[in-house]
Amino acid sequence: MIPGSPMQRVPAAAHNAASSIHVAHSLANALDALSEWGSAGAVFAGGTWIMRSPIRHEPLREHYVAIGRIAELGAVRIGTDVVEIGPVVTHAALAAALADLPEFNVLAAAAGRSANPAIRAMATIGGNLATPGFAAADCVPALLCLDAEIEVAGREGRERMKLEHFLQIRSTLAPGRLVTQIVVPRSERKTAHARLPLRKAGDYPVAIVSFSVSVDAAGRVQAARIAVGSVEPVARRWERLEAALIGRQLDAEGAARTATELAEEFVGRDGVDAPAWYRVSVLPSLVRRAAAAALGA
Amino acid sequence: MALSLTVNGDRVASTADPAAPLVDILREELHLTGAKPVCREGFCGACMVLIDGKPTPSCLTPAALADGCEIQTVEGLATPGQLNRIQAALDASDAVQCGMCFPGMVVSLTHLLTASPDATREDIRAALTGNICRCTGYERIIDATLLALATK
Amino acid sequence: MSDVSATMDLRRRDAADKLRGRTRYTVDRYLPGMLHAAVLRASVPSGRIVRLDTSRAARMPGVRAIVTAADAPGMMGIGIADHPLFARDVIRYDGEPLAAIAAGTLAQAQAALAAIDVEIESLPAVLTMADALVPDAPLVHPNWRDYEVLFEGGAREGNIAWEATVVRGDVDAAFARPDVEIVESSFRVGRQNHVAFEPRAVVASYEDGRFHIETSTQVPWGIRNATARVLGVPASQVRVTVPPVGGGFGLKFDLAIEPFAALLARASGRPVRLVNSREEEMLTCLFRENAEIRIRSAVTREGEIVGREAVVLMDCGAYGGEQIFLTTMTAHTLGGNYKLGSVRLVSRAVYTNTAPNGAFRCCNGVYNTFALERHTDEIAARIGMDPLLFRRRNVLGDKDLGATGQVFEADVLRAMLDRMDTLRDAVVPPPARTDGRLYGRATTVGTWFVFVGPSAATVNMNADGTATLVTSGVEIGSGSMVQSLPQIVASTLGIAPESVTVRAADTDAAGYDVGVGGGRTTVSLGAASLSAAQDVRTKLLKVASEMIEAAPEDLVMRHGRIEIAGAPGSGRTIAEVATCAQAKSGPVSGTGAFTGTGVPAMPGCVAGHFIDAIDIPVFAVHDCEVAVDPETGHVEVLNYRVVQDVGRALNPRAIHGQIQGGVVQGLGYALHEEVTIGSNGRVCQSGFETYRVPLALDVVPVEISLYEGAPSMGPLGTKGAGEVPILNVGAAVACAVANATGKRIQELPLTPPRVLELLLDRKRDLTLPHIAETWSDNLVRPHKTPRGNA
Structure with missing residues (x-):
């Protein structure tokens, strides 16, 4: 038995009559508005999570600052050393922008196969990262395995941090601050994203393995970053598996065997969609699939 | 503050709450009941409309972000009396x-x-x-x- | 009569507007001055209402009316009147209605709900059938003895809402034979939500002392009568009309939220709209019930089933409802398919403190067929016989006795199995598969029926040569009302089906009808319509015979004319004849009525049954192949084939559409659609994120063969074709997965976690300790003594 989610007596259709939405057209304007509203305000990006608040029986916030139309936050810049991704870039746009960069296969797949086509065209990468309640976000493990950094800005200035750190502080991010950029280093690497929805597509994956390795000319792993999503409440790297693969010839079966030995470090989350044990059980096969896809790339 | 939408080529004004889902404005204010709010969470697609030409679930689109947009509902996809x-x-x-x-x-x-x-x-x-x-x-x-x- | 096949594959007249978004379903209706309503629901599974005070809510902005239990004195139910409209003192399930409010806007109504002061004392709850059957378990209905009995014959006691039994022959003797193997299997299935895209919705008004209820229902007369019953008013004061219905599947075969809107309309003097939220639909759906089944057979080494016994527990939730009736169906589903030397079956509808269950396409049939077919495969494995050969040997054929002793006609299933062999063997076997998945295939059979019963129809012949068909039938999407019925009327009158107007259901305009469901639309409404059209035809031919000066029997009606047979172009147009008739003796109309004939069962075999034998059996043979991923438990259906007994196909294309859709709903039931109930008594799957119906990527095109020619009392030899396609999908998929994996499949749905659990041997064999070892110990009272020879 899995405990149900709390239900109000009131049916879910109602929306909060008092919410305001300020449509910002520049970052400065958005920061000003957020600063003005303080804790009563929040950022509204694609809206695919916030607009479902009534379904979750969560009240809407009093004020939203819509940032989706801020041009400077909506670009993907592909440089020689890094790729800079604006936070309001949609999943669909991100997948399209990265389509010809094999080193970003993991992220293109994460962005290009999540949810469904219309949602991918609405939901933003920044929203995906900044929603603590969404354990099954595809882009979080994908960006973890790419060693992404997150730039956060407020009126008082900007700071950059590792995505791992951002995930720790995101639910307590001070009012008036928002993600302004995602920076992903470029390098020679083989990457792949293995996600497991319960149907063929269209639902949230119950487990995700995002995989990135660099191999030398002899096929030995020189560097590895592997992240696991949806299994635990927050995605994280699988450092023991990474360490175990370093220096070894990369083969998918071997990686899966090692994953089997190490999988017990995960404490899965029980959900209505899948039990905890299942999420952990499927990890080795996702590692195999990811490794095979990466090798084939 | 009144919102201004263009729906199937007509300019319409709405005084809806800015966070109100577009689907409710279409149905309750404009009586364009083609779009159906079946799941209200973007999974079912029954409320899909074209916003500036892009298929978009109108249950997840707040009124404020439909302001100024070209919206085409299923009612507006074909010449009257015909099928596309x-x-x-x-x-x-x-x-x-x-x-x-x-x-x-x-x-x-x-x-x-x-x-x-x-x-x-x-x-x-x-x-x-x-x-x-x-x-x-x-x-x-x-x-x-x-x-x-x-x-x- | 004209050839009905001339109008085959008639297109739907409602398609163009549905495709343009112009169709106004109940959820789309809007009346001037309309109020919006919302329902306060309990948030505990079992409790006592200590206080319910609406005075603060009544002062909230926009509130026009509040109604509570005091406004609805009657009790409803099927078999037993155990169900009040609102919880009165006692709360029996999470989500049970406590009060309803109408206000100017939905937001106002919802805000006012929150201002109702409620105090509830929690009471112990029984959330599972196992809990409910524990000796001394809390009773969901402590006063069950006091309820009005609406249908005699069912045994009842405590948490057993209803018990139906079948006993034919000496089962004990069969099981004691030295030459038999005893095979025992246990099964469990969860609930299934219909997910009708249009939620239950109603717009009610109160005018001239009568209620007018516009509602999304399959049963306009059922709504009329049940609403009157709970409101305590004469049924003649309730008029029900039905706009196009956005999906039914059985969900809308019972009273839902209509009385709330009716009461609020009367109290406010304004039209009132009430629409269930998706969450309300998910949590208080009249689900297909969860069930637990133990089945045991005595089978000879040669494969003869000499004895069979089964216990079927059906969770009716907090109120008996449809499950009381559905206990009947076990005799015809679990007791179907095969010849049995002797048999005893008991079906028990069990009360629990959960949301009431209801009807869903092939009610009772899908899980009993799953259980029966898996059990059949286990028998075949035990005696070392090919499962297809075992079926071929044992399926019901001409003159064979069914479980209740009814005599079946014609060799239908065996011929259908042959047809399936032909379909399957025509396919080139695929090359060897090396992707590491486990492959399996299975063929299953199923027995269903047409739920006949009363229907009425009137055909008005208009002077312009068109006809108007007036019935209480509802178009729920299956197409029967816009395809087969006008086809039947048109072919009888020799006019184009487009010339037959079909009146939407209105209980003020058309006579009684059981409802649209149970595969009965084309059969019962079709038979009534055929008879009404024949009445019109007879009258027109009489007039025409005078006009043309030819004997009526020499005349034919075709292409809009009444002509002398063999002389095309002779005679008059039907419009001319109708005009003449109208001038001479008044407008021409005809009426028709139908109900089942009542095929006999063997005396003494059944107790507590609403239907002792089935008037029109419907058979189905399904075949599917699956691939199972041993690492994730994902089951992929690779191909699916259906041979379906349709009697006669009036619109083969429409039937194919029903089969594709029904099979896919069955794939959802078999593989994806899971309902769990939390320790708080609440359904965990509250929306589309967690309740997973099949998507476009999850389905396969079904290969279909319609088997025509089996006997049927339906009009023109038809049988219902829209309900049965879901019947053996769970069975076929489960048997195929069992064959692929070598594991004992005992539960549905086969979600990836459940399959992986089996593959990893994490799951113990299913046991059902609350089903007593000795069959008769499961009965609250012994089956009645047989009066005849078994």
Whole structure:
């Protein structure tokens, strides 16, 4: 038995009559508005999570600052050393922008196969990262395995941090601050994203393995970053598996065997969609699939 | 503050709450009841409309972000009294059953016909991941789409 | 009569507007001055209402009316009147209605709900059938003895809402034979939500002392009568009309939220709209019930089933409802398919403190067929016989006795199995598969029926040569009302089906009808319509015979004319004849009525049954192949084939559409659609994120062969074709997965976690300790003594 989610007596259709939405057209304007509203305000990006608040029986916030139309936050810049991704870039746009960069296969797949086509065209990468309640976000493990950094800005200035750190502080991010950029280093690497929805597509994956390795000319792993999503409440790297693969010839079966030995470090989350044990059980096969896809790339 | 929308070519004003879902404005204020709020969370696709030409679930679009946009609902996709290409193909294929999902299907597929003129059967299936039908088992909808793609 | 096949594959007249978004379903109706309503629901599974005070809510902005239990004095139910409209003192399930409010806007109504002061004392709850059957378990209905009995014959006691039994022959003797193997299997299935895209919705008004209820229902007369019953008013004061219905599947075969809107309309003097939220639909759906089944057979080494016994527990939730009736169906589903030397079955509808269950396409049939077919495969494995050969040997054939002793006609299933062999063997076997998945295939059979019963129809012949068909039938999407019925009327009158107007259901305009469901639309409404059209035809031919000066029997009606047979172009147009008739003796109309004939069962075999034998059996043979991923438990259906007994196909294309859709709903039931109930008594799957119906990527095109020619009392030899396609999908998929994996499949749905659990041997064999070892110990009272020879 899995405990149900709390239900109000009131049916879910109602929306909060008092919410305001300020449509910002520049970052400065958005920061000003957020600063003005303080804790009563929040950022509204694609809206695919916030607009479902009534379904979750969560009240809407009093004020939203819509940032989706801020041009400077909506670009993907592909440089020689890094790729800079604006936070309001949609999943669909991100997948399209990265389509010809094999080193970003993991992220293109994460962005290009999540949810469904219309949602991918609405939901933003920044929203995906900044929603603590969404354990099954595809882009979080994908960006973890790419060693992404997150730039956060407020009126008082900007700071950059590792995505791992951002995930720790995101639910307590001070009012008036928002993600302004995602920076992903470029390098020679083989990457792949293995996600497991319960149907063929269209639902949230119950487990995700995002995989990135660099191999030398002899096929030995020189560097590895592997992240696991949806299994635990927050995605994280699988450092023991990474360490175990370093220096070894990369083969998918071997990686899966090692994953089997190490999988017990995960404490899965029980959900209505899948039990905890299942999420952990499927990890080795996702590692195999990811490794095979990466090798084939 | 009044919002200004362009719906099926008509300029309309609305005094709806800025966070109100577009689907409620279309249905309750404008009496355009084609879009159906079936799941209200972006999974079913029955409330799909074209916003500036892009298929968008109107349940997840707040009024404030529809302000100033060109919105096309299923009611506005064909010349009055006629069917557009996908509507005609779905009709000819006897694809319709209860019909509740079809406004959304038609919006998504109308877009697909122009955006992916070379779509294969598998492409169409994938494109319909966010359009659920509880009656038909999909195959006829896919057949009709292929028929429409072949009909220029 | 004209050839009905001339109108085959008639298109749907409602398709164009549905495709343009112009169709106004109940959820789309809007009346001037309309109020919006919302319902306060309990948030505990079992409790006592200590206080319910609406005075603060009544002062909230926009509130026009509040109604509570005091406004609805009657009790409803099927068999037993155990169900009040609102919880009165006692709360029996999470989500049970406590009060309803109408206000100017939905937001106002919802805000006012929150201002109702409620105090509830929690009571112990029984959330599972196992809990409910524990000796001394809390009773969901402590006063069950006091309820009005609406249908005699069912045994009842405590948490057993209803018990139906079948006993034919000496089962004990069969099991004691030295030459038999005893095979025992246990099964469990969860609930299934219909997910009709149009939620239950109603717009009610109160005018001239009568209620007018516009509602999304399959049963306009059922709504009329049940609403009157709970409101305590004469049924004649309730008029029900039905706009196009956005999906039914059985969900809308019972009273839902209509009385709330009716009461609020009367109290406010304004039209009132009430629409269930998706969450309300998910949590208080009249689900297909969860069930637990133990089945045991005595089978000879040669494969003869000499004895069979089964216990079927059906969770009715907090109120008996449809499950009381559905206990009947076990005799015809679990007791179907095969010849049995002797048999005893008991079906028990069990009360629990959960949301009431209801009817869903092939009610009771899908899980009993799953259980029966898996059990059949286990028998075949035990005696070392090919499962297909075992079926071929044992399926019901001409003159064979069914479980209740009814005599079946014609060799239908065996011929259908042959047809399936032909379909399957025509396919080139695929090359060897090396992707590491486990492959399996299975063929299953199923027995269903047409739920006949009363229907009425009137055909008005218009002077312009068109006809108007007036019935209480509802178009729920299956197409029967826009395809087969006008086809039947048109072919009888020799006019184009487009010339037959079909009146939407209105209980003020058309006579009684059981409702649209149970595969009965084309059969019962079709038979009434055929008879009404024949009445019109007879009258027109009489007039025409005078006009043309030819004997009526020499005349034919076709292509809009009444002509002398063999002389095309002779005679008059039907419009001319109708005009003449109208001038001479008034407008021509005809009426028709139908009900089942009542096929006999063997005396003494059944107790507590609403239907002792089935008037029109419907058979189905399904075949599917699956691939199972041993690492994730994902089951992929690779191909699916159906041979379906349709009697006669009036619109083959429409039937194919029903089969594709029904099979896919069955794939959802078999593989994806899971309902769990939390320790708080609440359904965990509250929306589309967690309740997974099949998507376009999850389905396969079904290969279909319609088997025509089996006997049927339906009009023109038809049988219902829209309900049965879901019947053996769970069975076929489960048997195929069992064959692929070598594991004992005992539960549905086969979600990836459940399959992986089996593959990893994490799951113990299913046991059902609350089903007593000895069959008769499961009965609250012994089956009645047989009066005849078994």
